[in-house]
Amino acid sequence: MEFSVKSGSPEKQRSACIVVGVFEPRRLSGTAEQLDEISEGYISNLLRKGDLEGKSGQMLLLHHVPNILSERVLLVGCGKERELDERQYRQIITKTINTLNETGSMEAVCFLSELHVKGRDIYWKVRQAVEAAQDALYSFDSLKTRIAEPRRPLRKVVFNVPTRRELPIGERAVAHALAIAEGITTCKNVANMPPNICNPAYLAEQAKILDSDYEKVTTTIVGEKEMEELGMGSYLAVGRGSVNESLMSIIKYDGAGDDSKPLVLVGKGLTFDSGGISLKPGLGMDEMKYDMGGAAGVLGAMHALAELNLSINVIGVLAGCENMPSSNAYRPGDILTTMSGQTVEVLNTDAEGRLVLCDALTYVERFNPDAVIDVATLTGACVVALGAHATGLLSSHNPLAHELLNASEQSGDRAWRLPLWDDYQDQLESPFADFTNLGGKEAGTITAACFLSKFTKKYNWAHLDIAGTAWRSGKNKGATGRPVSMLTQFLLNRAGQEQGE
Secondary structure (H helix, E strand, C coil), X not given: CEEEEECCCHHHCCCCCEEEEEECCCXXXXXXXXXXXXXXXXXXXXXXXXXXXXXXXXXEEEECCCCCCCCEEXXXXXXXXXXXXXXXXXXXXXXXXXXXXXXXXXXXXXXXXXXXXXXXXXXXXXXXXHHHHHHHHCCCCCCCCCCCCCCCCCCEEEEECCCHHHHHHHHHHHHHHHHHHHHHHHHHHHHHCCCCCCCHHHHHHHHHHHHHXXXXXXXXXXXXXXXXXXXXXXXXXXXXXXCCCCEEEEEEEECCCCCCCCEEEEEEEEEEECCCCCCCCCCCHHHHHXXXXXXXXXXXXXXXXXXXXXXXXXXXXXXXEEECCCCCCCCCCCEEECCCCCEEECCCCCCCHHHHHHHHXXXXXXXXXCEEEEEECCCHHHHHHHCCCCEEEEECCHHHHHHHHHHHHHHCCCEEECCCCHHHHHHHCCCCCXXXXXXXXXXXXXXXXXXXXXXXXXXXXXXXXXXXXXXXXXXHCEECCCCHHHHXXXXXXXXXXXXXX
C-alpha cells in the first residue's frame, strides 16, 4: 500500500475517488461544501432527500458527480462536529479504508485528515490515518490454501493537508507511520503464528532477520547451556517440561555510534503457555500462543526503530520459552534459585512469565542500561482491572512512568498506571524461600510487578502488562500489534524526534 500527502483543492483532483466528511445533521465539511458548490448543489440535494444523515461511520458512494473530475466521491459520516475525538477519528478512517477497498477504487484522495480533532495537529491526524489504514488492511492468511482477495484492491491513498507549508510535517508523519506500521505487522505476524511453528527457535530466527536486514542491528542468541553457566535457574525451570529449547535473543541496535547507555526492552516470549503442572482449563487455551505477545511487541518495536534509523542505542531482549506439562516439568512446591541468587517458592506453575522475566531482568544489568522496560502478557488480573483498552503500567521510577504515559497519549496506544507500593510486597512472603511466585487473589497485577521489582534495583525500570491489549478474542481473533506504537513513540521522544523535528 502506498501513502503520500499533498495540498490541493478537491475540484482539481483527478482520482478514482475523493473522500470527504459530512457531519450530523447533514452538515457538509468545508471540503464537501466546495464540492457541493462546484456540482451546483448535487450533494446537498441528496442529503436533503435523506440519503445520508452524517452519523459516525455512515458511507455514501457517489458516481459521476457533476463537474467533478474524480470518478467517485465517498461521503463519510463523521458524527457531531464538536464531538469528533481521537477514537472516533480512527474508527472513521478504518471504516473508510474498508469501504474504499470494496468499491474498486484502486486509489483515493482523502480529505478526512483536514477534520478538526480537538487537541491534535496535522502530524497526528496523518500518522494516525496511515496506521489505522494499515491496520484495517492487515490479514494473517499465510497458512491458508485459498485466499479471497478484492478484484480491484486499494493500492494508493493520498491524504490532503490544508496548506503547502504543512507538507513537510505530513511527509514526516507518513514516514513515521509506515515504520511503525511495519513494526506492528511484524508483531502481529509473529504473534498470530501457531505454536507448532512459532517456538523459541522461531523467535530467534526472526531476531536474526533484523540482524541481516539492518546494518546497525546485531543479534546474539543465548541457549540453555549458557543459561546454566549463568545460573538462570528460574528461566530454565519453566522451559524444562518442553522439548523445545529455551532461547533468549539479544537484539542490539547501535544508533548513537558511541558508548552512551542503552535503553533496554525485555519481552516475555512464552510461545505457548499450557500452565504447566498447574494446567489451564481447555476452553480458550489455543489463545495461549499469544503469551509471547511481549516478545512480539519488542521485536516489532526494534523493527520500527531500525526503519526510523534513530540516533539512540537500544537493546531488545526476547525471552523465548515454552511452558508444558511433562514428567520433567517443574512443580508447585519447587524452590528455584534465580540468576540474582534470590530463591523463589513456586506456588503455581502458571505464574511462569515472571520466573522467566526475573532472570532476563538480571541478565540485562551487564548492559549498564539507562532504563529497562519489560513487556509481558503477565496477568489475567490486568484484564479484569483494565479490560482490553489500556495496558497496565507499573514503575519504580516516576520520570520513566511519565515518559511512557506521555508516549501512550501521543500514540493513542493507551496505558494506565497502577500503584507499586511496598504494602503489596507482604503478599509474596514465603516460609521456605526468599519469596513466592504468587501473591494471592487480590491485586494480582500489582503483586506480579512487585515480584519483578525485586530484580530491578540496579536501574530505572517500568513494567507493561499487555494481557488485555495484546490480542482480541472472538470472531475477530488476532494480535493487535500493541504496544509497538507506544514503545516506538517513547523511542522517538528519547531521540528528540517527537514529531520528526
